[in-house]
Amino acid sequence: MQRKGPQISSVDRPLPKGKSEVSLSAFAFLFSEIVQYHRTRASSIAELERRLEDAGTGVGVRMLEILSYREKGNRREIRLQGILQFINTNIWRCLFGKVADSLEVYNDDEYVISDRSPLVNRFISVPKDLGDLNCAAFVAGIIKGVLDIAGFPAEVSAYYAPVEGQIHPRTNFFMKFSPEVLDREARLGT
Amino acid sequence: MSQDIDPLDLEWRNRAVLAQEAGVPPGVHSLWIINKSGGLVYHKTYADIPHIDVNETMRLASMWHAIHAMSIQISPVEGCTGIELLETDQFDLRCTQTPTGTKFFVTAAPKTLGLEHLLRSVYDLYSDYVMKNPFYEMEMPIRCELFDTNVLSAVRNHNAQLGNY
Numbered sequence: 001m002q003r004k005g006p007q008i009s010s011v012d013r014p015l016p017k018g019k020s021e022v023s024l025s026a027f028a029f030l031f032s033e034i035v036q037y038h039r040t041r042a043s044s045i046a047e048l049e050r051r052l053e054d055a056g057t058g059v060g061v062r063m064l065e066i067l068s069y070r071e072k073g074n075r076r077e078i079r080l081q082g083i084l085q086f087i088n089t090n091i092w093r094c095l096f097g098k099v100a101d102s103l104e105v106y107n108d109d110e111y112v113i114s115d116r117s118p119l120v121n122r123f124i125s126v127p128k129d130l131g132d133l134n135c136a137a138f139v140a141g142i143i144k145g146v147l148d149i150a151g152f153p154a155e156v157s158a159y160y161a162p163v164e165g166q167i168h169p170r171t172n173f174f175m176k177f178s179p180e181v182l183d184r185e186a187r188l189g190t
Numbered sequence: 191m192s193q194d195i196d197p198l199d200l201e202w203r204n205r206a207v208l209a210q211e212a213g214v215p216p217g218v219h220s221l222w223i224i225n226k227s228g229g230l231v232y233h234k235t236y237a238d239i240p241h242i243d244v245n246e247t248m249r250l251a252s253m254w255h256a257i258h259a260m261s262i263q264i265s266p267v268e269g270c271t272g273i274e275l276l277e278t279d280q281f282d283l284r285c286t287q288t289p290t291g292t293k294f295f296v297t298a299a300p301k302t303l304g305l306e307h308l309l310r311s312v313y314d315l316y317s318d319y320v321m322k323n324p325f326y327e328m329e330m331p332i333r334c335e336l337f338d339t340n341v342l343s344a345v346r347n348h349n350a351q352l353g354n355y
Binding site: 025028029031032033034035036039123124125126127130135167 | 318319321322323324325333334335336337339
């Protein structure tokens with residue numbers, strides 16, 4: 001094969017925009033296999049959730065990097081509010097095609113992103129014997145990956161929160177930040 | 191094909207009306223799903239029809255599996271895909287088989303229209319909420335909450351549309 005035009009090295013080429021959509025079915029089957037893979041290797045529900053979280057962390061690390069390039073002009077957020085908004089809008093829109101339903105403050109160091117029906121759980125019915133298992137732990141891992149690599153170490157967990165008047169509970173992603181994050185925020189001022 | 195039936199056709203009206211007069215509930219009665227080896231994996235009733243015991247349903251399902259296979263063998267022409275419609279005075283049974291050998295069938299009041307479309311949408315729901323569920327084991331009975339609720343609303347939708355005819 002002969003290439004036309006002058007050769008451009010890959011670092012000089014502009015970053016591709018990236019396809020905005022992939023097949024939901026293909027993703028759903030892949031995710032289903034990921035859950036089954038970890039389920040056979042985990043001895044408890046907590047361990048399964050931790051394994052899913054670990055699997056998501058790698059996605060988060062890469063997402064921060066590529067979206068900082070694509071959408072933020074090669075800059076990353078250094079303030080807590082900024083990074084939370086970035087996850088709530090940019091990351092969510094790129095991964096799930098929509099903005100998360102809400103972002104709330106619980107405490108000074110505790111924040112919650114809420115989603116009525118996370119994409120990863122769309123086709124999943126958790127059997128009764130697995131209790132409160134929420135496969136969106138994978139998404140919690142993505143959030144954790146973004147926060148960790150951006151310099152906001154935090155504990156992130158996913159859990160079901162019942163909504164009044166609705167059969168299906170929404171999923172909350174609870175983030176608890178390390179004290180050093182808040183110290184730095186206080187130092188930087190408003 | 192029930193779609194080709196003219197709703198004003200006399201025979202069509204007669205059977206539908208006679209069944210209704212005999213007390214057959216209108217619309218869809220029940221849904222069955224049989225795996226490729228003839229085991230019953232899903233059975234739900236949606237109308238007020240006599241209850242069938244669990245063991246009996248499993249026996250009936252494997253029998254239907256056998257009759258379906260027989261119909262392919264005794265067909266006088268090549269390429270027969272098995273029984274699609276069974277008509278009786280009290281109910282219609284419409285069956286469809288997927289390329290992987292899973293059979294879906296519904297029972298409904300005689301001459302209920304569009305059952306093949308209902309089966310098609312149940313197959314869609316099956317591939318979404320059963321096959322993509324990591325907690326479902328292949329060929330085992332289906333216990334998926336989302337599948338139950340979506341099939342129920344598909345059946346209700348179908349029954350509601352029937353009111354238009």
